[in-house]
Amino acid sequence: MQIIILSIIVFIILAFIMYKVTSELQKKRFGLFAFFCIFILACILAYYEYKSDDLPKIFKTNYEKVNKIKIYKLSSQKLNNKNISSTTKFVYKFTYILNKKNKEYLCIAPNVQINKVANKFIVKNLENIIEHCTLI
Numbered sequence: 001m002q003i004i005i006l007s008i009i010v011f012i013i014l015a016f017i018m019y020k021v022t023s024e025l026q027k028k029r030f031g032l033f034a035f036f037c038i039f040i041l042a043c044i045l046a047y048y049e050y051k052s053d054d055l056p057k058i059f060k061t062n063y064e065k066v067n068k069i070k071i072y073k074l075s076s077q078k079l080n081n082k083n084i085s086s087t088t089k090f091v092y093k094f095t096y097i098l099n100k101k102n103k104e105y106l107c108i109a110p111n112v113q114i115n116k117v118a119n120k121f122i123v124k125n126l127e128n129i130i131e132h133c134t135l136i
Contacts, residue, residue: 007041055090055114055121062123072104073097079111090114097136107133 014037056076064070073096080091094109109131113124 011037058121066126071096071098088116104136105133107131
């Protein structure tokens with residue numbers, strides 16, 4: 001949300017400067033400029049969303065290393081973005097399908113905490129993770 005507000009403010013400032021610099025700015029050029037700025041902002045937001053979605057991948061690779069069980073499908077829900085915005089502590093609910101002893105299980109790990117230390121993400125208590133698995 002903060003990024004969107006900041007992007008809108010930057011867009012308004014750029015549009016105002018462009019309008020003041022060229023007094024003969026035509027509507028066609030302004031429309032083209034506005035479209036270009038919106039396109040650039042959309043690309044930046046899409047890239048930001050793409051990069052911030054690395055935590056489920058980190059959970060999957062760490063889970064497979066520790067438990068030596070492959071996760072076939074994984075979905076995630078970030079739980080701490082509704083109330084608390086944190087840059088170092090993330091709480092997720094993971095739902096995944098895995099294969100144990102030639103049987104498929106649907107598992108839910110409701111409160112997985114991932115901590116950020118410098119540039120590295122650490123899944124807390126991965127060995128003792130609380131998960132609820134049901135046979136599919």
